[in-house]
Amino acid sequence: xxxxxxxxxxxxxxxxxxxxxxxxxxxxxxxxxxxxxxxxxxxxxxxxxxxxxxxxxxxxxxxxxxxxxxxxxxxxxxxxxxxxxxxxxxxxxxxxxxxxxxxxxxxxxxxxxxxxxxxxxxxxxxxxxxxxxxxxxxxxxxxxxxxxxxxxxxxxxxxxxxxxxxxxxxxxxxxxxxxxxxxxxxxxxxxxxxxxxxxxxxxxxxxxxxxxxxxxxxxxxxxxxxxxxxxxxxxxxxxxxxxxxxxxxxxxxxxxxxxxxxxxxxxxxxxxxxxxxxxxxxxx
Numbered sequence: 625x626x627x628x629x630x631x632x633x634x635x636x637x638x639x640x641x642x643x644x645x646x647x648x649x650x651x652x653x654x655x656x657x658x659x660x661x662x663x664x665x666x667x668x669x670x671x672x673x674x675x676x677x678x679x680x681x682x683x684x685x686x687x688x689x690x691x692x693x694x695x696x697x698x699x700x701x702x703x704x705x706x707x708x709x710x711x712x713x714x715x716x717x718x719x720x721x722x723x724x725x726x727x728x729x730x731x732x733x734x735x736x737x738x739x740x741x742x743x744x745x746x747x748x749x750x751x752x753x754x755x756x757x758x759x760x761x762x763x764x765x766x767x768x769x770x771x772x773x774x775x776x777x778x779x780x781x782x783x784x785x786x787x788x789x790x791x792x793x794x795x796x797x798x799x800x801x802x803x804x805x806x807x808x809x810x811x812x813x814x815x816x817x818x819x820x821x822x823x824x825x826x827x828x829x830x831x832x833x834x835x836x837x838x839x840x841x842x843x844x845x846x847x848x849x850x851x852x853x854x855x856x857x858x859x860x861x862x863x864x865x866x867x868x869x870x871x872x873x874x875x876x877x878x879x880x881x882x883x884x885x886x887x888x889x890x891x892x893x894x895x896x897x898x899x900x901x902x903x904x905x906x907x908x
Contacts, residue, residue, distance in 0.1 A: 711776040723786035
């Protein structure tokens with residue numbers, strides 16, 4: 625009887641510790657968002673005096689000053705949305721299609737091709753930047769969003785994640801049954817494979833969207849016209865203003881403004897992640 629009581633108390637204690645750790649981690653993660661939005665409501669003079677946990681009344685003033693400046697903020701938002709949305713859709717779809725081909729079909733050099741795709745993950749973007757810039761220049765695609773969207777189709781990291789997820793969720797017998805029923809290859813992929821991969825697609829769509837949204841290196845090399853620039857470049861330009869024009873309140877407002885689309889995308893896709901995990905646990 626005493627052993628049962630002690631084990632029950634230990635489980636209760638572990639649960640309390642787990643809740644305390646989760647609450648602490650949540651606070652640490654959300655605190656910086658709180659600081660960001662608080663600072664967005666303060667003026668440059670108030671920010672120079674140090675941090676305060678209470679909001680101020682300069683949010684609209686900071687926004688008006690930002691909108692009245694020379695930087696095309698709304699245009700930058702549209703550019704970032706176009707690049708990030710197209711990248712997320714194309715990357716997840718074609719990476720899933722590539723993983724489907726490697727998973728389902730048997731052909732020569734299959735394992736060599738799989739190894740080659742994984743090896744590409746070891747090559748950093750900075751190594752290929754010079755050749756990429758030369759190619760973009762020869763194709764006359766500078767100051768265009770196309771070079772920021774098309775290369776995201778080939779994503780070895782997303783392909784690897786999809787392949788690993790597909791190995792555990794897509795049995796070959798299911799595809800064979802669809803073929804026996806007369807379904808074509810594209811119909812089988814779009815109506816059977818994609819719905820089963822929805823949780824993985826949601827995860828990778830979030831990662832790809834955020835990665836494209838925060839990308840500064842490649843757009844800074846290609847985009848030179850303000851109307852074509854994305855938000856990270858405009859934020860960097862705002863921060864690099866001279867001393868007389870520098871306004872930290874505007875910087876915080878613009879950063880907070882740039883975070884909202886990412887939060888919205890996560891809130892939209894997170895339900896598919898949780899739903900997929902719950903469905904997978906029921907099937908198991």
